[in-house]
Amino acid sequence: MSDTRTTRLIxxxxxxxxxxxxxxxxxxxxxxxxxxxxANESVFGPSPKALDAMKAACDEIWKYPDSTSxxxxxxxxxxxxxxxxxxxVGEGIDGLLGYLVRLMIAPxxxxxxxxxxxxxxxxxxxxxxxxxxxxxxxxxxxxxxALMARAAEVGAKLVYLANPDNPMGTWHDGDAIxxxxxxxxxxxxxxxxxxxxxxxxxxxxxxxxxxLVIRMRTFxxxxxxxxxxxxxxxxxxxxIAEFEKIRNxxxxxxxxxxxxxAALEDTRWLAHVxxxxxxxxxxxxxxxxxxxxSAIPSATNFVSVDCGRDGDFARAVLEALGRQGVFVRMxxxxxxxxxxxxxxxxxxxxxxxxxxxxxxxxxxxR
Amino acid sequence: MSDTRTTRLIxxxxxxxxxxxxxxxxxxxxxxxxxxxxANESVFGPSPKALDAMKAACDEIWKYPDSTSxxxxxxxxxxxxxxxxxxxVGEGIDGLLGYLVRLMIAPxxxxxxxxxxxxxxxxxxxxxxxxxxxxxxxxxxxxxxALMARAAEVGAKLVYLANPDNPMGTWHDGDAIxxxxxxxxxxxxxxxxxxxxxxxxxxxxxxxxxxLVIRMRTFxxxxxxxxxxxxxxxxxxxxIAEFEKIRNxxxxxxxxxxxxxAALEDTRWLAHVxxxxxxxxxxxxxxxxxxxxSAIPSATNFVSVDCGRDGDFARAVLEALGRQGVFVRMxxxxxxxxxxxxxxxxxxxxxxxxxxxxxxxxxxxR
Numbered sequence: 176m177s178d179t180r181t182t183r184l185i186x187x188x189x190x191x192x193x194x195x196x197x198x199x200x201x202x203x204x205x206x207x208x209x210x211x212x213x214a215n216e217s218v219f220g221p222s223p224k225a226l227d228a229m230k231a232a233c234d235e236i237w238k239y240p241d242s243t244s245x246x247x248x249x250x251x252x253x254x255x256x257x258x259x260x261x262x263x264v265g266e267g268i269d270g271l272l273g274y275l276v277r278l279m280i281a282p283x284x285x286x287x288x289x290x291x292x293x294x295x296x297x298x299x300x301x302x303x304x305x306x307x308x309x310x311x312x313x314x315x316x317x318x319x320x321a322l323m324a325r326a327a328e329v330g331a332k333l334v335y336l337a338n339p340d341n342p343m344g345t346w347h348d349g350d351a352i353x354x355x356x357x358x359x360x361x362x363x364x365x366x367x368x369x370x371x372x373x374x375x376x377x378x379x380x381x382x383x384x385x386x387l388v389i390r391m392r393t394f395x396x397x398x399x400x401x402x403x404x405x406x407x408x409x410x411x412x413x414x415i416a417e418f419e420k421i422r423n424x425x426x427x428x429x430x431x432x433x434x435x436x437a438a439l440e441d442t443r444w445l446a447h448v449x450x451x452x453x454x455x456x457x458x459x460x461x462x463x464x465x466x467x468x469s470a471i472p473s474a475t476n477f478v479s480v481d482c483g484r485d486g487d488f489a490r491a492v493l494e495a496l497g498r499q500g501v502f503v504r505m506x507x508x509x510x511x512x513x514x515x516x517x518x519x520x521x522x523x524x525x526x527x528x529x530x531x532x533x534x535x536x537x538x539x540x541r
Numbered sequence: 542m543s544d545t546r547t548t549r550l551i552x553x554x555x556x557x558x559x560x561x562x563x564x565x566x567x568x569x570x571x572x573x574x575x576x577x578x579x580a581n582e583s584v585f586g587p588s589p590k591a592l593d594a595m596k597a598a599c600d601e602i603w604k605y606p607d608s609t610s611x612x613x614x615x616x617x618x619x620x621x622x623x624x625x626x627x628x629x630v631g632e633g634i635d636g637l638l639g640y641l642v643r644l645m646i647a648p649x650x651x652x653x654x655x656x657x658x659x660x661x662x663x664x665x666x667x668x669x670x671x672x673x674x675x676x677x678x679x680x681x682x683x684x685x686x687a688l689m690a691r692a693a694e695v696g697a698k699l700v701y702l703a704n705p706d707n708p709m710g711t712w713h714d715g716d717a718i719x720x721x722x723x724x725x726x727x728x729x730x731x732x733x734x735x736x737x738x739x740x741x742x743x744x745x746x747x748x749x750x751x752x753l754v755i756r757m758r759t760f761x762x763x764x765x766x767x768x769x770x771x772x773x774x775x776x777x778x779x780x781i782a783e784f785e786k787i788r789n790x791x792x793x794x795x796x797x798x799x800x801x802x803a804a805l806e807d808t809r810w811l812a813h814v815x816x817x818x819x820x821x822x823x824x825x826x827x828x829x830x831x832x833x834x835s836a837i838p839s840a841t842n843f844v845s846v847d848c849g850r851d852g853d854f855a856r857a858v859l860e861a862l863g864r865q866g867v868f869v870r871m872x873x874x875x876x877x878x879x880x881x882x883x884x885x886x887x888x889x890x891x892x893x894x895x896x897x898x899x900x901x902x903x904x905x906x907r
Binding site: 177178179180181182183184185188189190192193194195196197198199202211214216217218219220221226229230232233234235236237238239240241242243245266267269270273277278279280281284295302332362363364395399400401402403404411413414416417419420421423424425426427428429430431434 | 543545547561568577580586600604632643646661728729765769777789792793795797
């Protein structure tokens with residue numbers, strides 16, 4: 176039963192939810208997961224300085240947040256060598272993608288993405304009446320040239336590209352993306368999702384000063400603050416200014432603003448997390464190999480492991496892992512859905528994975 | 542300069558921001574305010590149990606929030622004697638108003654509100670292309686009968702009414718609002734903003750089980766968690782279900798969810814705050830009277846004080862208070878803008894007000 180007073184667009188939308196969260200799954204299975212390796216969170220946590228700052232900020236939580244996220248925005252500008260006018264802070268990349276789609280997409284407008292890329296972006300596009308055009312991955316990589324060509328073909332207003340990619344973990348050099356931009360129509364915009372960029376080789380980030388690109392960053396991954404909901408977008412000042420017309424100005428959590436600022440300043444902790452993630456990627460790769468499976472090389476805090484058969488088999492492995500208390504996810508599109516996607520865990524998490532995977536493969540019928 | 546790639550609707554929107562926040566004002570004046578009495582925050586703070594719960598929850602802030610706010614939603618349902626399906630939790634009332642307007646309002650749709658009522662609601666209506674129709678206050682009260690009559694006249698899809706009212710602090714019995722509903726067109730929806738309802742007489746809340754009404758509540762006022770960003774809406778299940786199609790599912794701060802739940806359970810602290818607020822209202826009324834001014838009786842955590850002349854004079858008083866470090870706001874519409882709106886403060890805050898007000902009145906030329 177739906178409410179008939181909503182707009183025609185809303186009535187046309189599916190009731191589907193982009194992701195079922197792990198807490199919902201835990202309630203369904205009647206027990207918590209022993210290893211939470213499905214949401215690409217940072218099990219290594221945020222900087223202790225960020226934690227201290229957040230806890231201290233709780234004592235002022237009776238105050239509304241600074242609606243301009245002034246301190247955080249200025250610190251981000253300084254760190255990235257751009258002006259504060261090139262940055263908008265929002266309620267995670269999810270929130271910012273929602274605002275961006277609302278800014279750019281009227282009903283019927285064309286949007287290009289990869290088949291199997293971020294569902295929450297698609298959710299926002301559909302939610303604003305946009306028409307999605309999808310390009311396949313090429314050898315488990317997003318395909319910038321094909322995305323741009325499709326954008327020109329369908330007159331896209333928005334093109335989505337994640338670099339490094341989620342769910343595969345693969346990446347392109349920034350130069351390759353910049354080169355592909357030549358084929359992007361002038362009235363289009365590339366939304367470059369760099370949620371995992373802190374885990375990528377130095378060559379992965381693209382140059383910022385291009386009116387054709389808006390880059391999305393987050394404190395949810397390398398900075399370990401997924402529960403705080405802090406993301407930011409970097410792009411041309413006239414486009415960034417447009418967010419002021421529609422965003423929830425007092426939407427940021429006050430303690431989260433403070434915590435993100437402290438996390439940003441703690442570059443030593445970031446390096447610590449990067450090293451832990453690199454070691455965990457290697458361990459996941461080793462665990463896969465011990466089970467006769469290959470891992471896709473990753474520039475993120477997760478590893479997609481090729482289960483060697485089809486999507487049904489990978490799903491059976493995923494579900495068997497879940498029954499053993501190991502929460503992982505998997506890609507959505509053929510043939511990437513032959514993989515399961517495993518987030519970097521603590522040594523204890525990965526010991527549980529190592530223990531559970533052979534049984535899961537057996538249960539799945541290998 | 543604006544970005545020409547945005548939609549026609551976005552290009553038509555003003556760059557104006559609903560509220561300039563106190564931090565922005567403090568940066569402009571080069572000093573913090575000594576008394577923060579302008580944003581109707583709770584200077585008495587949240588429950589110490591909520592603070593403890595939030596600080597403890599920071600240790601799990603690396604996890605995404607529960608996308609369904611399950612525990613909080615169920616506790617709210619139990620407290621209000623309704624089903625969890627009648628409740629959606631969101632990023633403050635501001636965030637929920639944005640979602641609601643997006644659900645209900647297509648470009649050109651009519652919306653009715655009071656002239657001088659909540660600007661952020663108007664911001665969302667304009668942002669989605671709705672057409673605002675405004676009804677004047679009646680003797681500093683919102684006028685339910687006039688709102689409903691206007692809604693019928695213009696074929697409104699949405700009617701906004703705050704009870705108790707902001708910025709005047711006045712209120713109606715729930716029964717009066719229920720009676721007025723008889724005149725609301727069947728295909729319309731009343732959005733009843735009850736942000737301040739915990740400060741109001743027991744007769745103020747309206748009965749919930751009416752398909753014509755959605756009620757907005759918040760943890761920002763009586764629960765002292767403005768910086769946490771937690772609001773909720775209560776309404777008919779089919780309408781509440783529609784939020785799932787568009788909301789930012791992982792948009793809630795994880796520690797805020799936990800803090801709100803603890804705040805909800807601490808009814809003793811709520812009673813403590815209610816008593817503090819009642820005492821502060823009386824003290825503001827006394828301070829006004831000592832300066833020859835009258836206070837509008839209030840059912841909220843603020844008092845609108847009639848400065849006795851026009852909007853220019855009230856603005857001069859407000860600005861003179863600001864120069865003395867006392868931050869207050871004022872209503873927007875004639876003749877309510879003859880008042881300044883003073884949030885309930887600590888005894889120390891109100892001592893500063895008592896000290897500053899005579900000077901402010903003198904500076905304003907009385």
